[in-house]
Amino acid sequence: MTTWPSEGTAGAPESVAGATASAAFGREPATCDVAVIGAGPAGLAAAVAAAAGGVRVALIDAGPRPGGQYWRHRPGADGARHRGWPTYVRLRASLEAGVAAGTIAHLAGHSVWHVERDADEGTFTIHALVDGGGRTIRARTLVVATGAYDRQLPFPGWTLPGVFTAGAAQAMLKGQGVLVGRRIAVAGSGPFLLPVAAALAEAGATVVGAFEAGRPTAFAKHPLTTLRAGAKLLEGAGYLRVLRRHGVPYRMRSAVIEALGEDGVTGVRVAGLDAAWNVVPGSERTIECDTVAVGWGFTPQTEIPLQLGCEMTLDRDGSLVVRVDDDQRTSAPGVYVAGEACGVGGAELALAEGEIAGLRAAAAASGREADPRALKAVGSRRAHGRAFAAALHEAFAVGPGWRTWLRDDTIVCRCEEVAVDAIHGAVDDLGATDPRTAKLFARAGMGLCQGRVCGYASAGLVAARCGRDMTAADLAGMSSRPIAQPVPLSVLAALTPPSPTPATSHRQPRRPT
C-alpha cells in the first residue's frame, strides 16, 4: 500500500496547498484530483480510467486488498472461484502501475465514515477510520463506488446462528476458504443465488435445495434481453449444470419461510409461492439442514451520497439509488456515482459505469476533454448492462407476500431485537405514518447497523400498514446515516478544528439544552 498522502496522523487534514507536480505526488500532502471510494469492479475501473486521464487519484477502500465483495479473495489467491478474474488481474495491474508511477494512491483498510464538502474551496474532505484511528483525505472530485450488500427480508427463525446471508456464505468461501455449513438450504431471490448454491456444492457442501421465490424463466422471454444478456443467461445455465451434477434441486416460486431450531439451525420450512409470494396452501414441508444462506437481491450502500445531499430515486427493484446522468454525475456538484449505488446491475455494468465516472471525473478535475472514443465504447457496454439489469429487476421483483410469512413475534430489527408487532404498534397505536417516525417509536433500525439490514423490510412493513406503497422518501428515512461507521469519540475529539473565523455577535443562550 502506498503511504500517500502523508501518513495518517489522527485528524490531520491534507493541505490544499501541496505538491501539484506528479513527481511530488507520492510524498507530500496534497489534495488529490479524484477520490474513488470503494475498490470493487466500479471503483477499480474508475480509478484506472481517471489515472489514465492524467489526474492524481486516491482509491480509498475498507478492504485489505482491492476487488470489493465481487472479487474478495485471500492474499495469493488464484481466482479459480471468481468470475471475471482476468478482468480483475488486468485492473489490478493497471492499479499497481499507477501506484508505481505515483498517479494513484491505493488507501486500503480505510473505512470512510463521513464526507463533507468544504465550504469555500470547492473540495471534499473524506474522513476515514484506519486501524481505529482517524485520517482525512482531500479531493476535488469524488467517485462513489460503494457497492451493495444482500437485501434481507425477515422470516421466523432468521436470527438463529446458522442463518447467513448468501453473500456471507460466498465471502466465507471465496475470501476465507471456509464452508459455513454441511447441509445448506440456499434461498431468496435473484440471480446471485445460483452462483452461491453452485459454489457451495462444488466446495463439498450438501445443498439441500436452491429456493427461488421469483420465476426467472419469465425473464428469458423478456424483449429487452439482448445478445449480451443472452451470454449472462448461459452463465446462469452453467450454474444450473453444476447444481444438476451435484443433485441440487433448483425450485422456482418457492421459499424458506422459517428456520427451525433452538440455539442454531436444525432445519427449514419450505413452501411453494404464488405470483405474489403468498404461500400456496398445502405446499409446506420441512427439510433437515444445519445452515441457511439467504438473500433477496441487493441493497445499495448510499450513505455517502446521502451525506452529500445527492438526489435519490426508487429503482425498479425497490432499491433507493442515487440518480445519475449519462456522465454518472449526481445532482451534487463534483460527485459521481458508479456501480450498484446508482442501480443494482452486476459487475459488467459496474465496470462500465466506473470507467465512465472515472473518465468524466478526471475531465472535470483537469479541465481536459474526456477521450470520446473511450466514452463511446464503454457507453454501449453500459447500455447493454442497463437493459439487462432492467430485465432482471422485473424477473426478480420482491412480491408483497413475504409479509404473510411473519409472525407477530418475528424479529425485524436484529440489533435492537424489535419484532413485527412493535412496528405495527407504532402505526396502529402511536400514529406513525412513515418509517422514520415508526423507527423512533419502535427502535427498529436504531442499533449498531443503523438500519442497514432491516431498513428495507421496516419501511415496507410501515408503508403496508399505512395502506400504501413504499416510496423513495420512506427508504431515505431509514438510510440516512451522517456517521456511516461507528467512530470512537477519541477520534472525533482529535478532529482538526476549523481555522479561526471572525466571531459573529449574538447573545449567549442560557439553557444547557
Next chain:
Amino acid sequence: MTGERFEIRLDGEAVGVEGGQTVAAALISSGRRSWRRTQRTGRPRGVFCGIGVCFDCLATINGVPNQRACLTEARPGDLVTTQEGAGHDDLAV
C-alpha cells in the same frame, strides 16, 4: 501469512487458524456458530452478513468489545471472548 497455521483462543479454548483468515472464519471453521449473546433477550448470535454490515458477529477481542469478527484478521495468540450484551459491563455503575 497464508499457509501458516497458528492458534487463537475463544473463551480459553484453542482454535486453529489458517493464516490470513478472519476471527469469524476461524471460529466457523472450528465448528462454532455463535460467540455473542444479545443485550435484550440474551439470544445467541454469530456471523450473518460476513462483510461488516450487520454487526451480528461482535466479539470481545483482546479485551476490546464490539469487534466485528468477520472483518478482524486473526493474529497469533488473539484472545476472543464471548460478548454478553453491549460488551461494556466493566463500565456499568
Next chain:
Amino acid sequence: MNSTTADAVIVGAGIIGASCAYALASAGLRVAVVDRGGIAAGASSACEGNLLVSDKELGPELELALLSSRLWLGLRDDLGEAAFEYEEKGGVVVARSGATMEGLARLTARQRAAGVDATVVDADGLRELEPNLARDVTGGAWYPQDAQVQPMLATASLLRLARAAGATLHLGAAVTGFLRAPDGRVSGVRTSAPDLPELSAPWVINAAGTWAGEVAALGGLVLPVLPRRGFILVTEPLPRVVRHKVYTAEYVANVASSDSGLETSLVIEGTRGGTVLIGASRERVGFDRSMSLEVVRRLATQAVDLFPFLAEVSLLRTYLGFRPYCPDHLPVIGEDPRAPGLVHACGHEGAGIGLSAATGRLVGQLVQGLPTDVDLAPFRPDRFGVTAA
C-alpha cells in the same frame, strides 16, 4: 362530530400541540389537531426529552417548570412509567473550579427559596452520584426533581389520550390561512388537505413550534419565533454508565462570556435504550440541516473530558433539531390581542417537552375562561413591541 367544526383547532402535532389537545379534550371540548407532517415531526423528535427545573431562570419560567413537573408526575401515575419511559433520574450539575462552585452555591440557595429541591454536593458526593466522572471535579449540585421522558412516546401518548377523549388528528394537512369572523376574530383555519379545506372553531391554538412564526404570519402577525439548531450525539448501546442527567455548570458562572456563532455546553445522560446522549449545541443558522463535524468535535472533546471512559466508546449517530426561541428566551402563551380567538403556545426553546404539560394546562384554562394557575403576563404574545407584518 362534524369534521369541519370543532371547539378548538390545534395547529401542530408536536409535544405542545399534543399537550394542549389532551388538556382541552379531557375538559370535554371538541378538538381537531392538524399538522402538515406526522406526529412529533419537528423538534419533539429531535431532542432529549428533558423535564428540568434545575436550569430554569428564576421567575416566570421556573414557575412554569415547577407546575409542569407536578403535572408530569400526575401523567406518570395515570399512564404508568412505561407509556413514555418516564424516568425521575435527577439532574447533576458539575463544577470544575472553585469560582464555579461558589456561583453554584449561590444559585442553589436562590433556587431552594423558589421551591426547587437543590443540594450542593462535594467532590466525593459527586463521584458517589456519578462514579464514571473525571477525577478533577470540584463539586456540584443535585436536583432530584429533574426527569426525562422519551419525547416521541410522550407526544404519541398524549395524542392517544386526546383521541380517546374525542379529538381528531389530521396529519399531512398544512394550515394555509385563517378563517375570520366579520368582527375580525379568528374562527378557524384553511388547510391544504383536499378533504379538509376549512376547519372552523372559535379557538385556534398555534402550537407549530419552530414554525409558529410562519403560522402567525398567515394571519398577518409578527411573532418572533426563530430556529436555533442543536445537535445531539448518540453512542453505541452501553450498560448503565451515566445515572443522571449530567451537565456542566460553566454556563452559570459564565453568563454572557462568549459571543461566538456556535455554543456548546455539555449535557450527558443515559437512555433506556442503552445509548448515551451527548448534547448540546446551539447555533443560529436558520433551517440549515447540514452536518457539522465541528459541533461533533467539540461535543466529543467536552464529553471525553468529563467522562474519560467515553474516549473508547463509539459514536453511532447524530441528530439535529431546530429549537424555537424568542428574543427574550421565554415562551409565548396566550391569546393574541391582535387576532382574538388565536392562542399562541410556542417558543419553548430547548424546554418544550418539560414545559408542555403546564402549557397545555394553561391553554385549557384560558380557552375555558378559567383563572390560570400561573400568571400569563410574562408570556403574552404582544410583548415584543411589534404589531403587524
